Amino acid sequence: MNKHKFSRLALYVFLSISAFVSLFPFYWMLVSSTNSTADINSGKLSFGSSLMENLTKLNTQVDLGLVFYNTSKIAILSTVFTLIISSMAGYGFEVYKSRNRDKVYNALLLTMMIPFAALMIPLFTMMAKANLLDTHFAVMLPTIASVFIVFYFRQCTKVFPKELIDAARVDGVKEWRIFVFVYWPVMRSTYAAAFIIVFMTSWNAFLWPLIVLQSAELKTINLVLSSLSSAYFPDFGVIMVGTVVATIPTLAVFFAMQKQFVAGMTGSVK
Amino acid sequence: MSSSVSQQLSSAPENPKKKQGSHGSFHRFYDINGWTFVGGAVALVALFMIYPILNSLWLSLHSGRGIVTEFVGFGNITRLFNDPVFIKALSNTFIFLIIQVPAMILLSLALSSCLNTPNLRFRGLFRLAIFLPCVTSLVAYSILFKSMFSYEGIINASLLWTGIISDPIPWLTDPFWAKVTIILAITWRWTGYNMIFYLSAMQNIDKSIYEAARLEGVGAIKQFFYITVPLLKPVILFTTVMSTIGTLQLFDEVMNITQGGPADSTMTLSMYIYNLSFKFVPNFGYAATVSYVIVFFAAILALLQFKMAKDK
Known part of the structure; x- marks a missing residue:
């Protein structure tokens, strides 16, 4: 019994330490956003009074509203287009099953293994030739066809009741209308989960926007944060406010849709 | 032969033919719709993944500065073996792989089996806390780590305060400690992510197996290695490959914590490709060759995963 009590205690200690380590950087981020850079650099652990000062400073160095708008615009537009194009494909591969299309599907799955590092140079030259460098369009375009989301939708369509499609066909409903008016409402939770995955990926994207975007007025929050922090003496007070701004939307999406978030992550593996 | 007779005679074999005809038109309708639905995504993937990866292969046979390039065949590959920065980047990547991936997988497994113990209090809270890091953006958390691990930063301050160390550790400026910092950072960000996969897989394990083991007097550690780990093998494989x-x-x-430094001690293959293409005078051909090294290893991994999935 004593041994059992000891192992219970060890369990709670281990979990508490892990939880503390996981949460501490969040606390550090919040505290630091209210402190001056000098305080941050000396490891001050309590909340300070420099939040407004940091925010104003950040806003004079970059147009925070515009940066936020750029990031949101790219994230929302590419998420909407990714969901439409990729869910259409997932639906098409599963509902109109054929041997040829399955061959194409398998080829698509293989492309999931291609590392982005091997694509970025040709993509960059393609965008240069198409005169699209330094545009938001070029940031979004290569991300719209997400093979992972196609795969995710196909897996989820497997349990979609096909009788609904047959019933609609008997009533003479056109195929695209079946997709929009029958499939979409039924698959709401799948769309929610896919939305979270794509939105997070897009909001957090760094390398491709870094290559494509040069003008200051087009930059996203990650690019701004990265360039601010690469200064020789980074002004961490200002930067921490920026990281809070960058983290709030993804945290909000996570807390609003926690259940779908986990479902989306693990759903594809089951 | 009169037509009515022929019609009568052939009516039997004509019926299935007719059916085939209507089936054929349905088949065509089915096919056209099928391609229409998948067409957009297939075209985009072909344009933005398949074409670039082939183009990259072609580029890797060329070399030169900027837009002036010449065909060098396998010249770039010979250059790889004589390039100290490439060898450094490759070995760094492997050090990160060999130390960080197993450590993180073990840690996530341990955490998920702790969270899976029956009658655990605050289960939801612990799970949420450990999962939360993977909601942050890579850039934001990298900057957080950069500030926490700076020479006079909070990590050194607390370690000094508790007396664990007597001199501050040069986390970001020493080749060895810089690697440690990167490994700690990645582990912080991804442990909870992997944990979620294990937790959801553990829910499918029959509880009576553990019950039986407990009655036989098998301890928790042994249960972990002899029951949990073997049953989770497919998920562990999946997360390891990912x-x-x-x-x-x-x-x-x-890029955001150390910028590859100090002295290339945290340089990775992707970072080197970026530098070769966009920081130095661009040499796209050679950069493409380096990128194919990543493709090569990713392909081996994919094959390995495919084989193991088949054996299952």
Whole structure:
């Protein structure tokens, strides 16, 4: 019994330490956003009074509203287009099953293994030739066809009741209308989960926007944060406010849709 | 022969033919719709993944500065073996792989089996806390780590305060400690992510197996290694491959925490490709060759995963 009590205690200690380590950087981020850079650099652990000062400073160095708008615009537009194009494909591969299309599907799955590092140079030259460098369009375009989301939708369509499609066909409903008016409402939770995955990926994207975007007025929050922090003496007070701004939307999406978030992550593996 | 007779005679074999005809038109309708629905995504993937990866292969046979390039065949590959920065980047990537991936997988497994113990209090709270890091953006958390691990930063301050160390550790400026910092950072960000996969897989394990083991007097540690780990093998394999591919492409963290330094000690393959293409005078051909090294390892991994999945 004593041994059992000891192992219970060890369990709670281990979990508490892990939880503390996981949460501490969040606390550090919040505290630091209210402190001056000098305080941050000396490891001050309590909340300070420099939040407004940091925010104003950040806003004079970059147009925070515009940066936020750029990031949101790219994230929302590419998420909407990714969901439409990729869910259409997932639906098409599963509902109109054929041997040829399955061959194409398998080829698509293989492309999931291609590392982005091997694509970025040709993509960059393609965008240069198409005169699209330094545009938001070029940031979004290569991300719209997400093979992972196609795969995710196909897996989820497997349990979609096909009788609904047959019933609609008997009533003479056109195929695209079946997709929009029958499939979409039924698959709401799948769309929610896919939305979270794509939105997070897009909001957090760094390398491709870094290559494509040069003008200051087009930059996203990650690019701004990265360039601010690469200064020789980074002004961490200002930067921490920026990281809070960058983290709030993804945290909000996570807390609003926690259940779908986990479902989306693990759903594809089951 | 009169037509009515022929019609009568052939009516039997004509019926299935007619059916085939209507089936054929349905088949065509089915096919056209099928291609229409998948067409957009297939075209985009062909344009933005398949064409570039082939183009990259072609580029890798060329070399030159900027737009002036010449065909060098396998010249770039010979250059790879004589390039100290490439060899450094490759060995760094492998050090990250060999140390970080197994450590993180073990840690996530341990955490998920702790969270899976019956009658655990605050289960939801613990799970949420440990999962939360993977909601942050790679850039934001990298900057957080950069500030926490700076020479006079909070990590050194607390270690000094508790007396664990007597001199501050040069986390970001020493080749060895810089690697440690990167490994700690990645582990912080991804442990909870992997944990969620294990937790959801553990829910499918029959509880009576553990019950039987407990009655036989098998301890918790043994249960973990002899029951949990073997039953989770497919998920462990999946997460290992995903983490390995992620680490092969490591970029955001090194770019924002150490910028590959000090003295290239945290340089990774992706970072080197970026430098070759966009920081130095661009040499796209040679950069493409380096990128194919990543493709090569990713392909091996994919094959390995495919084989193991088949054996299952």
